[in-house]
Amino acid sequence: MVFLVLPFLGYLALVIYPFLQAAYYSLTSWSGFTATQDFVGLDNYARLLGDDTFLKAVGNSLTLLVVLPLLTLVLSFALACLVTFGGSSTGGVRGLRGSSFYRVVSFFPYIVPAIASGIIFAAVYDPSAGLLNGILTGLGLGTAEDYPWLGDARTAMIATVAVIVWTFVGFYMVLFVAAIKGIPAELFEAARLDGAGRFRTAVSVAAPSMTGALRSAYIYLGIFALDAFVFLSVLNPAGGPQNSTLVITQQIYSTAFRQGRFGLACAMGVLLAVITFVFVGLVFGVGRLLGREKKAEVLR
């Protein structure tokens, strides 16, 4: 029993307890340096709801929550399908030659430290010396010259999302390749006998058979999208042009550790947690409504 109790107590003290404490701090006006924490009730929350910058950050986080998982999942599912049945289809479903090479390369960005990817892409997007504009002008797109991808409110968020997608696609591709390989081959053969093409097979056979994997992936990516702190703070430390890439986590960080308004920051944290739970609940609820498959455990 000691085996479990000691580690678990440590976990309670360092992980669970801070969550509860944060919920309490969110009801105070604590600045961190006073001995007492003045209880202010829901004042912090009221202030946040009237704070345009914070609401903008919430909006951006929600945008990320929708766009990021969707793009990543569609792209990685498509690539996984290409790898698993992009090969010759005569005589059954075959994989593509060299598929393991593609998998090995695609997976790599996932393990590159986010901070390094951020620095690399900040340089790639550089208006004058960057790789992207260099390539675009090389292709004859003169308008791309000196275009500030991260410095223009219209493209800053898209450019940022692209970096995160670049990081995650390979990971989910590997995950989906495994999931597709776990689908009984008879299903694919039956689809072929019925005359289904590859695209039909991917959308109507493969995807419904792996809702469990897709849903877990959606939850992981959603939780990540609500954080995304590293990428956003490297690519646009101050929140981007007109706060176009400012997200909740950046606001929490600056409110707490730059302005020392810990109570307010904790209120933001609580709202972030609420959004996370609603999101996870929704994904599960929708999954259950579809009712296509047996209960799968989360995060496994």
Place this chain on the structure above:
Amino acid sequence: MTLATTPTAPPAGAAAPGSRTPRAERAVTATSHTILSIWTVVIVVPLLWTVMSSFKTSREIFASPFALPEQWRWQNYVDAWTTAGIGRYFFNSVVVVAGALVITMLTAAMSAYVLSRFDFPGRSLIRNLILAGLTFPVFLAVVPLFFILQQLGILNTLPGLIVAYSAYAYPFTVFFLLSFFEELPAEIAEAASIDGASEWRTFFQVMLPMARPGMASVAILNVVGLWNQYLLPVVLNSVPANSVLTQGLAAFASQAGYNVNFGALFAAAVMTILPVLVVYVVFQRRLQGSVAAGSLK
């Protein structure tokens, strides 16, 4: 493989009425290869470009994104390692990751073992609390965590970071290992205890060695995750001498715009990536395997 037999003479029951001509087949295969190759290029080119830039002077970097360096400046690496302090951060990262890895693996393995083998009141509560740690945004906890470490007197220290890293890697590791321990035959543990082995011995000498594949997979995932950790060190350590690599790299990058030695910055990024690249090359089969295993559970 790509040049398959013609569909006019299919093996029994294999080829479908919808089968294409060999030429169409080849077209599909070629398209697949093209798309995947484009994606490969999208991944590899920025990385190679970074490596190339890491050998250029700042002036060369701003002159042209494509030109090769006039001479390959290894000096950038020396500058990054010494002047920018990357060497020190690298050392700190190694210490923190190694320390946290040992603690996490040991505590999580013990917890997962107990949770999977014994039934006791409160077991599902404990399981759920550990699961909750995976879904809660870490950002909610960092403010109180800052003050907890302050009270313990380990804020801004490497041991403080080790403790925090371990605590936040714990829930993931327990969950990953649970499935492995659940698959181990309970009879063996029973046999060991009938033979007079203490719980302690049963765990370390019988059960733990059997869970080795699971331990290895989750250890690799943890090495990568801990090495890349950014939020915890940024919040919990403000002493530059104790910075870990990710944090030091970020500080280097944000050093008031103009005077940054960009070649050295790229060199620092390369040196940050290099250790995970080595881990990846050596263990990529197991790493991909464990991702795949995770998806099927």
